[in-house]
Amino acid sequence: MQLVILDRDGVINHDSDDYIRSAEQWTPIDGSIEAIARLSKAGYTLVVATNQSGLARGYFDLDDLEAMHAKLSDAVESAGGQLGAIFYCPHGPDDECKCRKPLPGLIDAIEAEFNTSAESVPFIGDSLRDLQAGASKGCRLMLVKTGKGEATLKQLEPQGSDGNTYTLNGQSVEVFTDLAHAVDAIQS
Structure with a gap:
């Protein structure tokens, strides 16, 4: 299996310091769905x-999150693809x-x-937290300049x-303009 792990906010969709709280606020970054x-x-x-963490903070509820993820999945399916799964942490930073x-x-x-093992699997993120999580598992670290x-x-x-x-911390990080360019590198 060829696995790729993606962060969501700032990689696939536009991020907000006020949190993406609804499916209406969830908007994809140009080219990410394709x-x-x-x-x-x-x-x-x-x-x-x-x-x-918006769940733990009470900014939105599970129905809102599921609506956002349904919008994401539907958009990918409309473009002819599919997501294998969406994993999320519902906790706050102090939990x-x-x-x-x-x-x-x-x-x-x-x-x-x-x-499967995530070792050498591309992990595409926009934050230091994403890269640190991927590094701890030996992933291929890919940073996009969108989001953070x-x-x-x-x-x-x-x-x-x-x-x-x-x-x-000594592990290589490849840097790309956006998700579309990171995907080009994976496919090259």
């Missing part, structure tokens, strides 16, 4: 791993759970669900002179 569909059609299993990124609990759950990506880039060490490769 990029997911392209990988799906090429035989990849795409899985979303997302922190959703001491094991699933909130940067901890690897969501990736552990993905490994268990799909009976530009701010995250400033926290990484440049590697080489190409301007597209950085490191996080």
Whole structure:
């Protein structure tokens, strides 16, 4: 199985410091849905791993979250692809759970669900938490500049002179404009 793990907010859809609270507020970043569909059609299993502390904070409820994820899944299906699964952490930052990124609990759950290892699997995110979670499992780290990506880039060490490769605690991080460009690299 060819697995790819994606963060949601800031990678697939536009993010907000006030949280995405409803399906109406959930809007995809240009090209992201088509990029997911392209990988799906090429035989990849795409899985979303997302922190959703807005649930714990009371900003939205489970029905709202399920409506957002239905909108995402429907959009990918309309583009000819499909998502393998969506895993989310419903906890707040002080809940001491094991699933909130940067901890690897969501990736552990993905490994268990799909009976595979996430080692070397592309993990595409926009935040330092995403990269840290992926690094802890030996994933191929891919940062997009959308969402919080530009701010995250400033926290990484440049590697080489190409301007597209950085490191996080010695592990290589590839940097891309957006999800569509990261998908190009996966397929090349």
